[in-house]
Amino acid sequence: MKNTVHSITSEPLTFEEIEAILSKDMKLELSPGSVALIERSKAYLDRKIEEAGGPLYGITTGFGALCNIRISKSDLSKLQENLVISHACNVGPEIPHDVVRLMLLLKAHALAKGNSAVQRKTVEMIIGLFNHHIVPVVCEQGSLGASGDLAPLAMLFLPLLGRGEVWYQGRRRHAGEVLAELGWEPLKLEAKEGLALLNGTQFMSALAVYTLLKSFRLVKLADIIGAISLDAFDGLIEPFLENIQRIRPHPGQAHTAANFRYLLTGSEMMTRPKKHIQDPYSFRCIPQVHGAVKDAVRYVTGVVEVEINSVTDNPTVFPDEDKIVSGGNFHGEPLALSLDFLAIALSELGSISERRTYRLISGERDLPEFLVANPGLNSGFMIPQYAAASIVSQNKQLSTPASVDSIPSSNEQEDHVSMGANAATKALKVADNVLKIIAIELYNAAQATEFRRPLHTSPVLEDFLAQYRTRVAFVKEDTLMYEDINETVDFLETGRFVL
Numbered sequence: 001m002k003n004t005v006h007s008i009t010s011e012p013l014t015f016e017e018i019e020a021i022l023s024k025d026m027k028l029e030l031s032p033g034s035v036a037l038i039e040r041s042k043a044y045l046d047r048k049i050e051e052a053g054g055p056l057y058g059i060t061t062g063f064g065a066l067c068n069i070r071i072s073k074s075d076l077s078k079l080q081e082n083l084v085i086s087h088a089c090n091v092g093p094e095i096p097h098d099v100v101r102l103m104l105l106l107k108a109h110a111l112a113k114g115n116s117a118v119q120r121k122t123v124e125m126i127i128g129l130f131n132h133h134i135v136p137v138v139c140e141q142g143s144l145g146a147s148g149d150l151a152p153l154a155m156l157f158l159p160l161l162g163r164g165e166v167w168y169q170g171r172r173r174h175a176g177e178v179l180a181e182l183g184w185e186p187l188k189l190e191a192k193e194g195l196a197l198l199n200g201t202q203f204m205s206a207l208a209v210y211t212l213l214k215s216f217r218l219v220k221l222a223d224i225i226g227a228i229s230l231d232a233f234d235g236l237i238e239p240f241l242e243n244i245q246r247i248r249p250h251p252g253q254a255h256t257a258a259n260f261r262y263l264l265t266g267s268e269m270m271t272r273p274k275k276h277i278q279d280p281y282s283f284r285c286i287p288q289v290h291g292a293v294k295d296a297v298r299y300v301t302g303v304v305e306v307e308i309n310s311v312t313d314n315p316t317v318f319p320d321e322d323k324i325v326s327g328g329n330f331h332g333e334p335l336a337l338s339l340d341f342l343a344i345a346l347s348e349l350g351s352i353s354e355r356r357t358y359r360l361i362s363g364e365r366d367l368p369e370f371l372v373a374n375p376g377l378n379s380g381f382m383i384p385q386y387a388a389a390s391i392v393s394q395n396k397q398l399s400t401p402a403s404v405d406s407i408p409s410s411n412e413q414e415d416h417v418s419m420g421a422n423a424a425t426k427a428l429k430v431a432d433n434v435l436k437i438i439a440i441e442l443y444n445a446a447q448a449t450e451f452r453r454p455l456h457t458s459p460v461l462e463d464f465l466a467q468y469r470t471r472v473a474f475v476k477e478d479t480l481m482y483e484d485i486n487e488t489v490d491f492l493e494t495g496r497f498v499l
Contacts, residue, residue: 037114332420
């Protein structure tokens, strides 16, 4: 069973494990230790309900502004079912299926910590959805990122009740039909379970993980493509020397400069005599800009690692301390601020890339204007830069922080919200946009490199370019460039080259 099953334990979940679970299509299972924690917390809550003389929020009371209304014991299950049904107000475009599956993984991992007092079969049914590739329909809009991601999580867990819609075997179907087909009974929620499912940051967290996995690849690709551009532009290696970084020792800056020195080792183009003594900032300041982005990604990764290994539903049970605490771990402020930061950082990666694209087509340093041998008759690479500029501009708008806004809800009981869900969906859009921008840079940089022949760039970059040329040909005369750009995006997104 090695490398086919991930056992959910109390140990922290890592990005490496998550990437392996998705890429290797691993199954999930509960470890014996997690089963014990789940059953212990459930038994504790059941006992407290029997003993309780006063109200327990969301367990024997209504929710939000209705927290002062007592609920009879005979209605506790109906209360939780009504919560899931009434909160399923998620609208807009669907989020990627891998993000939905990440939501299932992260919620199962959180519930397995033993502070949520849910039934064991509830967690096992969530795992069943994951293992059978049953993907609930979850959309972008509807969460304030405050009392958890209520609306999207309600959509995620409607199928447990036999309600809502799911994707199964390539078709969008009613969840009840799929459950019946598999011989599964709809879940009967018990006390607190609706809250445990809906309170939590798994929508924001799953999007954050998904965007960071893309970001890890983007920062590596940006260095490779930037190095090709630098060499094609007849740029200088001096700004990347170790001594410059030593006197301003930001980790990302030092890493970027060292990476460029490695990527350009053995380049004939880099070592030839230069007529100029300085490069434009979009080349000269790559260590500073790419490096700052890497540092930002590293910071956000740390925040998200804490979040995905936390308990974020409410109220929370502490059997060892004999306490049930109503707190605010569902509030998405840590993620909201971090995801806004991530969007801003990635946007800068795209911004500096577009500037390099512009310099490559500008007719400087003996490169032909618009990178064609016969400009005028051919427009060449004029318009891909337009496309990059348009996307860069959109990223600037998407990078307006969501976390600075708050609109009260639930009759002012929830009077400050994080808007972290909006920050999360925006950050993913920015990441996807940056991939397109650096793809356009590669399209231009590879073309420019051909005008430096017979000189060669470094062996590492020549190998990368050779792989690229199996997908996208040198442009001799005007062609349908959107096809080449889309092919370049796919090459960068799916290529198996060493980064």
